[in-house]
Amino acid sequence: MDPFSADGELINIQNAFFQGQYQEVIDFNTSSFSPENNLPARVLQLRSHIALGETEKVLADVEREDETPDLAAVKALAQHTAGHADSALQLVQDLAENYPENGTVQVLGGTVLQARGKSEEALALLAKHQGNLEAVALIVQIHLQQNRSDLALKEVQAAKRWAQDSLLVNLAESWVGMRVGGERYQSAFYVYEELASADSTSAPLSVIGQAVAEIHLGRLPEAEAAISTALQKYPNEAGLIANAIVLNVLAGKPTEDLEKRLQETQPSHVLQADIQEKSEFFDAAATKYSAKVSS
Known part of the structure; x- marks a missing residue:
């Protein structure tokens, strides 16, 4: 069974997850779910904990459940998010070889593979979806x-x-x-605006999408207001923090505190890795030059 199918019991919890309402997913009452939907719901809740930076909790939760491929895939994602990249990659490659038709393995395995720069492997695994x-x-x-x-x-x-x-x-x-780009910036903005207006909780991913569209449309103050408001409610949402960093750069504001928060929340975040890479490039370039002082 595809764990992300549009089964009636899963629609609400899925949509909450896809919009970044991770605490709502965690708090979702799944006691009435049918047996076949308990596992996909649990996977979504575990992924929500990971998204909130609670990787150690997830690793402890699934420690002895590697025989279930869905939960083993969650373990790999948690390992990757916690910075254990090599262990995560090895586990994902094993799962992809043994359970290539499993929907959770496809999505979470593809996520880890792409994060490790193995795009073709990720696409080959994802292409098996039904x-x-x-x-x-x-x-x-x-x-x-x-x-x-x-x-x-x-x-x-x-x-x-x-x-x-x-x-x-x-x-x-x-x-x-x-x-x-072009006219599609405005179309994208309308999609996120509609999601935000339909959701009184201001789901972080909807806010991020709306803010990014605002940036492309040259409306930085509106984007900053949306991100700032969402961060007050979701202070540990890595996507919000990352976009706040980008906004501060564009606005000429300091980013050190936000970068520190992102490092603490999700050290493996792509922006964090990019910042580290650029810093190393700069340091390497700087060593090639030395001040010349006239005597």
Whole structure:
């Protein structure tokens, strides 16, 4: 069974997760869920703990459950997020070899593989999905990271033929729109604005999308206001912190405190890795030059 299918019992908890409402997912009452839906719901709750930086809790929770591929995939994601990259990669590659048809292995394995720069391995694993919309969304993200907007758009258009009204498909189309640019910035903004207006909790991922669209539209104060308000409610949301860093850079404001918070919350975050890489490049370049003082 695809753990991310649109089963009636899972729709609400899935949508909350996809919008970044991680605490709501954790607090979701799953006692009435059918036996076949208990595992996918638990996976979403464990992933929410990871998203909130509670990786050690997750690792302890799934420590002795490696025989369940879904939970082993969660363990790999937690290991990666906690900075244990090599262990996570080895576990994911083992799972991909032994359980390539498992939807959770595809999505979480693909996430870890892409984070380790193994895009082709990630895409090969994700391509095995059977109607898994989260796999589609991840494929779109990978193509965008590869600067292949054409392939990302093709993936979205194909998914719209069988999942026209899906939240994930709408979000994926917005991601592509923000990469293509032009009039699509405004279209993407409307999608996130609609999500935000429909959700009184100001889900962080909706806020992030809306803020990024605002940035592209040249509306930095509006973007900053949205991110600041969301950070007050979700102070440990890595995506919000990362986008606050970008906003501060654009506005000429200091970023040190935010960078420290991101390092504490999610040391493996792609922005954190990029900052570290650029810092190392700068230090390496600086060693090639020395001050020349005239005697």
